Amino acid sequence: MAGMTSPRSCAIAHALDIVGERWSLLIVRELGYGVHRFNEIQANTGAPRDVLTRRLARLVEAGVIERRRYSQRPERFEYHLTSAGEELRPILFLLNQWSEQWLDGAPVGETTLLHSCGNVAAAEVVCSACGGGRITGADLRVA
Amino acid sequence: MAGMTSPRSCAIAHALDIVGERWSLLIVRELGYGVHRFNEIQANTGAPRDVLTRRLARLVEAGVIERRRYSQRPERFEYHLTSAGEELRPILFLLNQWSEQWLDGAPVGETTLLHSCGNVAAAEVVCSACGGGRITGADLRVA
Numbered sequence: 694m695a696g697m698t699s700p701r702s703c704a705i706a707h708a709l710d711i712v713g714e715r716w717s718l719l720i721v722r723e724l725g726y727g728v729h730r731f732n733e734i735q736a737n738t739g740a741p742r743d744v745l746t747r748r749l750a751r752l753v754e755a756g757v758i759e760r761r762r763y764s765q766r767p768e769r770f771e772y773h774l775t776s777a778g779e780e781l782r783p784i785l786f787l788l789n790q791w792s793e794q795w796l797d798g799a800p801v802g803e804t805t806l807l808h809s810c811g812n813v814a815a816a817e818v819v820c821s822a823c824g825g826g827r828i829t830g831a832d833l834r835v836a
Numbered sequence: 837m838a839g840m841t842s843p844r845s846c847a848i849a850h851a852l853d854i855v856g857e858r859w860s861l862l863i864v865r866e867l868g869y870g871v872h873r874f875n876e877i878q879a880n881t882g883a884p885r886d887v888l889t890r891r892l893a894r895l896v897e898a899g900v901i902e903r904r905r906y907s908q909r910p911e912r913f914e915y916h917l918t919s920a921g922e923e924l925r926p927i928l929f930l931l932n933q934w935s936e937q938w939l940d941g942a943p944v945g946e947t948t949l950l951h952s953c954g955n956v957a958a959a960e961v962v963c964s965a966c967g968g969g970r971i972t973g974a975d976l977r978v979a
Contacts, residue, residue, distance in 0.1 A: 700882030704942040705865055705928055706858075708935035715849075715856040722848055726978055739843030755939065777938035779973025783961040784934060785848055786976060787927050792851035795920035796898065799847040805979035810966035814976060818926040821960050823953035825968060830922030833929060833957060835869055836948035 711755045716740040716748045718785060721774065724758060725782045726804060729771035757781070787816050854898045859883040859891045861928060864917065867901060868925045869947060872914035900924070930959050 700706070712718055719738040728734055735745055749772060752758040757778040760770045774782075786806060792799045808814040818828040826832075843849070855861055862881040871877055878888055892915060895901040900921040903913045917925075929949060935942045951957040961971040969975075 699879075701866075701880045701946065702943040703865070703932070703945055703947065704935035704939075705932045706862060707939060707942045708931050709858040709861060711939065713856070713858040713861060715852040718852060718856060719849060722846070723844075725973070725976070736842075737844045757938075774973070776973075777934075780934055780938065782973040782976050783971045784927060784930050786971070787930070787961065788851050789846070789848045791920075791923055791927060792847035795900075795923065796847075796850060796854065799850045800845040802846055803844065804846065806976045807979050808963040808965060808969065808971055809975040809977075810963055810969050812963070812965035813979070814963055814971060815965040816961050816971055817964050818930065818959050819962050819968070820951040820953055820955070820957055822951060822955035822958040825962070826951065826953050828926045828929070828951055828957060828959055830868070830917070830919075830925040832952040833868070833925050833949045834952075836950050836956070 711751065711757065712781065714748070716744055717752060718781075718788075720745070720748055720752060720772075721757065721778055721781050722785055724772055724774045724778065725785070729773060731770075731772075734772070752778070783816060786814060787818065790816060854894065854900065855924065857891070859887055860895060861924075861931075863888070863891055863895060863915075864900070864921055864924050865928055867915055867917045867921065868928070872916060874913075874915075877915070895921070926959060929957060930961065933959060 723734045723737050728737055735742055753760055756775055758772050759775050761773055763769055763771050806814045819825045820828050863877060866877045866880050871880055878885055896903055899918055901915050902918050904916055906912055906914050949957045962968045963971050
């Protein structure tokens, strides 16, 4: 068809279909901080309730989070990260560091994350193919 | 005011104000792949032209990308990553790996990125505070 474009097929775009949206990533942030109940997630993200409901359902469907019943009468659920969701946390942490380093007006985080080594976490990206060489933006090139 | 919530102040939310949106991150992807001109970015992302125009302007304003004139008559511009934008590339690369590992139906990437070591890049997140211990989701806890 005239004018049709064929966007690049890529796993980043696929991920963004699911988590590439402000509220979805803030939900993952909250669950990672140990906040699991709808009302608290709503308060801490500021997401409108109807939007939050839809985003939670989408993340459950994609296997990023799961719903667990914590009360039978009345029936109530909380939300937890799956293994897939847990592995978004280091990526969000890097995004947080990037924001603090590069963006004007980034608020100083109220929440400090510790690495399992006991120190305040300080993340960097390395390449396991060469045994740990740093990966900065300048280190990546198209094959 | 009744019903007002006070969302958590955080640098992640601040970053998502600027890049937390599908098209913005796909623009960064394209510039990282060496695609710099509006029509090609449009074709490779599939973004509507008016949306793409707004997202490009927003990214320029935030200092993530910059506009460079490459022709005077007619006056034409292309877009390049700034240092800030370059440092999003490893984060996007991690998101790509995460998608391939965890999401059903993630397309196999058409584009291979090499690390400066010469190998196909294989990224992991480590902690520089302890000299390089791996940071998985399970390794991060709130202080």
